[in-house]
Amino acid sequence: xxxxxxxxxxxxxxxxxxxxxxxxxxxxxxxxxxxxxxxxxxxxxxxxxxxxxxxxxxxxxxxxxxxxxxxxxxxxxxxxxxxxxxxxxxxxxxxxxxxxxxxxxxxxxxxxxxxxxxxxxxxxxxxxxxxxxxxxxxxxxxxxxxxxxxxxxxxxxxxxxxxxxxxxxxxxxxxxxxxxxxxxxxxxxxxxxxxxxxxxxxxxxxxxxxxxxxxxxxxxxxxxxxxxxxxxxxxxxxxxxxxxxxxxxxxxxxxxxxxxxxxx
Amino acid sequence: xxxxxxxxxxxxxxxxxxxxxxxxxxxxxxxxxxxxxxxxxxxxxxxxxxxxxxxxxxxxxxxxxxxxxxxxxxxxxxxxxxxxxxxxxxxxxxxxxxxxxxxxxxxxxxxxxxxxxxxxxxxxxxxxxxxxxxxxxxxxxxxxxxxxxxxxxxxxxxxxxxxxxxxxxxxxxxxxxxxxxxxxxxxxxxxxxxxxxxxxxxxxxxxxxxxxxxxxxxxxxxxxxxxxxxxxxxxxxxxxxxxxxxxxxxxxxxxxxxxxxxxxxxxxxxxxxxxxxxxxxxxxxxxxxxxxxxxxxxxxxxxxxxxxxxxxxxxxxxxxxxxxxxxxxxxxxxxxxxxxxxxxxxxxxxxxxxxxxxxxxxxxxxxxxxxxxxxxxxxxxxxxxxxxxxxxxxxxxxxxxxxxxxxxxxxxxxxxxxxxxxxxxxxxxxxxxxxxxxxxxxxxxxxxxxxxxxxxxxxxxxxxxxxxxxxxxxxxxxxxx
Numbered sequence: 001x002x003x004x005x006x007x008x009x010x011x012x013x014x015x016x017x018x019x020x021x022x023x024x025x026x027x028x029x030x031x032x033x034x035x036x037x038x039x040x041x042x043x044x045x046x047x048x049x050x051x052x053x054x055x056x057x058x059x060x061x062x063x064x065x066x067x068x069x070x071x072x073x074x075x076x077x078x079x080x081x082x083x084x085x086x087x088x089x090x091x092x093x094x095x096x097x098x099x100x101x102x103x104x105x106x107x108x109x110x111x112x113x114x115x116x117x118x119x120x121x122x123x124x125x126x127x128x129x130x131x132x133x134x135x136x137x138x139x140x141x142x143x144x145x146x147x148x149x150x151x152x153x154x155x156x157x158x159x160x161x162x163x164x165x166x167x168x169x170x171x172x173x174x175x176x177x178x179x180x181x182x183x184x185x186x187x188x189x190x191x192x193x194x195x196x197x198x199x200x201x202x203x204x205x206x207x208x209x210x211x212x213x214x215x216x217x218x219x220x221x222x223x224x225x226x227x228x229x230x231x232x233x234x235x236x237x238x239x240x241x242x243x244x245x246x247x248x249x250x251x252x253x254x255x256x257x258x259x260x261x262x263x264x
Numbered sequence: 265x266x267x268x269x270x271x272x273x274x275x276x277x278x279x280x281x282x283x284x285x286x287x288x289x290x291x292x293x294x295x296x297x298x299x300x301x302x303x304x305x306x307x308x309x310x311x312x313x314x315x316x317x318x319x320x321x322x323x324x325x326x327x328x329x330x331x332x333x334x335x336x337x338x339x340x341x342x343x344x345x346x347x348x349x350x351x352x353x354x355x356x357x358x359x360x361x362x363x364x365x366x367x368x369x370x371x372x373x374x375x376x377x378x379x380x381x382x383x384x385x386x387x388x389x390x391x392x393x394x395x396x397x398x399x400x401x402x403x404x405x406x407x408x409x410x411x412x413x414x415x416x417x418x419x420x421x422x423x424x425x426x427x428x429x430x431x432x433x434x435x436x437x438x439x440x441x442x443x444x445x446x447x448x449x450x451x452x453x454x455x456x457x458x459x460x461x462x463x464x465x466x467x468x469x470x471x472x473x474x475x476x477x478x479x480x481x482x483x484x485x486x487x488x489x490x491x492x493x494x495x496x497x498x499x500x501x502x503x504x505x506x507x508x509x510x511x512x513x514x515x516x517x518x519x520x521x522x523x524x525x526x527x528x529x530x531x532x533x534x535x536x537x538x539x540x541x542x543x544x545x546x547x548x549x550x551x552x553x554x555x556x557x558x559x560x561x562x563x564x565x566x567x568x569x570x571x572x573x574x575x576x577x578x579x580x581x582x583x584x585x586x587x588x589x590x591x592x593x594x595x596x597x598x599x600x601x602x603x604x605x606x607x608x609x610x611x612x613x614x615x616x617x618x619x620x621x622x623x624x625x626x627x628x629x630x631x632x633x634x635x636x637x638x639x640x641x642x643x644x645x646x647x648x649x650x651x652x653x654x655x656x657x658x659x660x661x662x663x664x665x666x667x668x669x670x671x672x673x674x675x676x677x678x679x680x681x682x683x684x685x686x687x688x689x690x691x692x693x694x695x696x697x698x699x700x701x702x703x704x705x706x707x708x709x710x711x712x713x714x715x716x717x718x719x720x721x722x723x724x725x726x727x728x729x730x731x732x733x734x735x736x737x738x739x740x741x742x743x744x745x
Contacts, residue, residue, distance in 0.1 A: 007320050014313055021309070187356040191306055194350055198310045202317055205271065209321035212268060241323055 004214060004244050011206040015199060022195040029188030040178070046098050047170040053091040054163050060084035062156055065119070068126060069148035072141050078123050085116055088159075095166070104166040111159045118155055122147060217245045225252060265741065270335045272322035277340040278315025281347055282308045284396040288351070291470075292389025300389030303354035311347040331741065338730060338738045345369045345726070348397050355390055358382070362715050369722040371397030373729035374611060376484025376581040376698035379711045379718065383489050388470060391487050395474040401729070402481025402511075402611040403451050446519040451611075454518075455480045458507040465499040475582075479507040482612045484581030484698045490707060491583040498567055501584055505574045509542065512578035512606025533646045538607050538617045542577060545601055546570035549594045556591040569594070572706070577601040579612040581698025583706035595701060599688060602697045613696030613728045615665055621645065622658045664732055668694055672724055679714050689717070693724035694732075 061084030067077040092112060095105055126144055220237045227233040235256055239246045285308035292301040328336070348368035352359040359367070363379045370377045371394055380386070386394070458476035463469055471487050478485050488494035492501060510518065513535055521528035529535045550562075550569030559565040568585045575582045576598050587598060605614025622645065629641045643650045672690025677683070681703065688700030699706040703713070710718060727735045 010320055011317070014317060018310075018313065021306075025306070187354075190356070191303075191354045194353060195306075195310060198314055201314060205317055209268070209318075213321055 008210065008214075011202075011209075014202055015206070018195055018199040018202065022192050022199070025191045025195065026188075029191065033185055033188050043098060044170060047095065048167070050091050050095045050098065051163055051167045051170070054088055054095075055160075057084050057087035057091060058156065058159060058163075061088065061119075065122075065148065065152060069122070069144040069152065072144070074126070081119060081123070085112075085119060088112055089116075104162060104169050108159065108162040108166060111155065111162055115155050115159060118151060122152070213241055213243075214245070217241075217249075221245070221249055221252065228256065265329070265331055265335065266325075268318070268322045269325050269328055269332055270339055271318040272325070273328075273336045274339045274343050275315040275318040277344060278311050278347060281344050281400065282311040282315060284400060285311060285351065285393065288389050288393040288396055291392045292387060295388040298387035298389055300351065300355055300387040300393070303351045304389050304393060306354055307347070307350035310350060314347065334734065334737050335741070338735060341372065341726065341730065344397075344400070345372050345722075348372055351390060351393050355387075357385065358711075362718050363711075366710065366718050366722055367394070368397060369725050370698070371395075371483065371485060372401040373696050373725040374398055374401045374481045374483040374579070374613065375693060375696040375725045375728075376478070377692065377704070377721070377725075378485065378698075378709045380709060381489075381711055383487065391474060392470075394485050395477045395483075395487075398481040398483035398485050399455070399477040402477075402483065403447060447515050450515045450518050450522075451480060454507065454510060458503065461503045462500060465503055466497060467495065467500065475504065476507065479504050479580060479582070480511050480611070482508060482511050482578045482580045482606070482610070482696075484575070486582065492571075493584045493707065501567065501571045504582060505571050508574050508578040508580045508582070511580075512610045512612050513538065514607045514609030516609055517607075527646075531646075534607055534618050534621055537621050541601075541604065541617065542570075542574060545577065545597055546573040548597045549573045549590075552591050552593040552597070556594075558590060572598065573601055576697055576699075577604065578606045578610075579614055579695055579697045581692075581706075583699060586705060586707045587699075588701055588705040588708075599691065599701070602688070602691050602695050602700070605695055605697070613694075615662060615695075618645070619658045619662060622650065622655060623662060626655060626659070661732065665694065668724065668727065668732070672720060675720055676717060679717055681713070681717070689713075689721065690724055693721045694728040696725060696728045 061081055064077040064081035064084060067073045068081065089112060092105070092109060096109075122144075217237075217239055220239075224235045224237040228235045235253060237249055239249055285304050289301055289304035289308060292298050292304055345365070345368045348371065349361075349364040352364035352367055353361065358380050366377075366379050369375070376398065383391075455476050458479055459469075459472045462472035462476055467475065474485075474487050475492075477483075484491075486492065486494075492504060495501075513529060514532070517527070517529050517532055517535060521530070546566075546569055549572065550565045553559050553569050554562055554565035559568060571582075571584050572587055574580075579602075587595065590598075603615055604620050605616055606612035608616045608618040622643065625643045625645075629643055632641055633639065643655060669687075669690045672694065673686045676686035676689055681689070685700065685702030685704055688702060689704050692698055692700035692704060699708075704710055710721065713721070
């Protein structure tokens, strides 16, 4: 037990501390929540960009390959074709870095590796119309067209389907992550709510204690003093605490005794 | 009634709870600042503020009334359960408000029922907090407060009147301060010995401590999803079975036996009845398992049968097998164990062997009175004549207990639960046992139950822990003179 001033000060300091703690928790949790949401959005955006990049690389590669295999124009197109493949592989690596390993990316990697093998084998065997030399083992124009429309296009369709699957997976992945985010939001609010509830309990207790240990004794002393002065009733006030109010009561009693002695 | 006095003593209990939260946070810190650290520290801070605040204002009170004593005890239990939800709620995961309340009440009342589907997903700090609630509940939150209560004399006696059943107090023959010391020595000693034995039997330190705390509190909260079945070790099961059996005995008698007093476990009629129930009940369950072919050999039947019987009789609720798959006779005997439970003066709940013994003697006396209408028949327990008031209160307790089970079962059926679950769920909750049968079987949990049933279960747990009338009295304070 301490003096009134100290008790009331500690009471209010507790409330201020709780307010501060609640505020800090809100800031911290909401900051974290905002970061999570931002990270989720940026990851999703990046995945979309990468998927777009993959499609563009595929288009480049496919276009170059059409020139080589269908039109028989090799000049510069083989480099373009390989560049498209490299671009596809780079996007794929970036996609891995962005969203860790998942089933779609694993199968896509496998398909791209197959495509590279297919492309390299074709480029090594296709007849160069401009070279002027005849290679008996080289593919004929008809065989190249046939290869393009069967094996190459099948492979490209497969990759295209897998990229579409990857996009769908990215979208599907948003739902549980958004749900997790909403759970995190609930978690972020919970400590603040609990702190506020504790603060309300402390405010109610402070009000109750101030009433019974400060206000009521003062009112009692005042009533006792008024009764003594008006009706000469003895000054008998009950006090539970030994604090400044008890001292006040004792001082009043001493004063009354002195006043009685002076009158006598 | 002085509300400020109630706040002061309930606040002291809160400070103890906050201290255990800090210990759990320390475990979390040692575990590499796992995800429970921040929730536990914050909860400890809030609980300490809530508990310490009344101490600033309310002076030391020498005398408290019976009415105030009741309010302090019940208030402390309820407040402990409320602040016990803080770490769960702040941590999140599977803990919604209802789930956190259920888990907290289940811990503090030493019921050991859980709503968690994946216990192993909890960080170590939170697992230790769960076990701490059980351990605190076991010794009685108020018993803790009694140790540090600065006032002497009547204050302590008034509080212990609520905390200990009246039957338990008859046997003690010690002053209240000694009761507290005995409780602490026995409880702490049993926990330490059990931890060491479990460690040597192959558990890790953390699991050994948690299971020992849980077994001594006859709670049953473990650290594994499949409870004790996870370890599949006969040695561990034996250690736990012995710990549970000891924890189910009157603590004063354990102390008296250890210090070599004449009034000991082996001379007590109640304890002899307790051992007889264990021997016969365990044998019945084991025989039923063997005859039905659940286990291929007698040894396995005895191992699983006895463990499960002791686990339910002592209201612990650890599991080594799925009892839902057991034959009807075994299930019936286990339900009987969940109702009868262990001795008064232990950490277990339920009707208790003491009352069942008196009930049996009352029935016997009734039969004799019909044969000899003019005979004066005295009912004695351990040579002490029991007065009519004590006998009447035993009967009223048993009838009220059964009535509450019936009401609970009816509520369950209203919400569409099957009959087996409906009946065994209130038995498991009011007896502070934990597992029942059906949807709340030994290897299942309470997560699938509707919210209303979960709340009803927590009410039954609190009633059971506070010997029914201790809790009901709270709602009739106005008429208490």
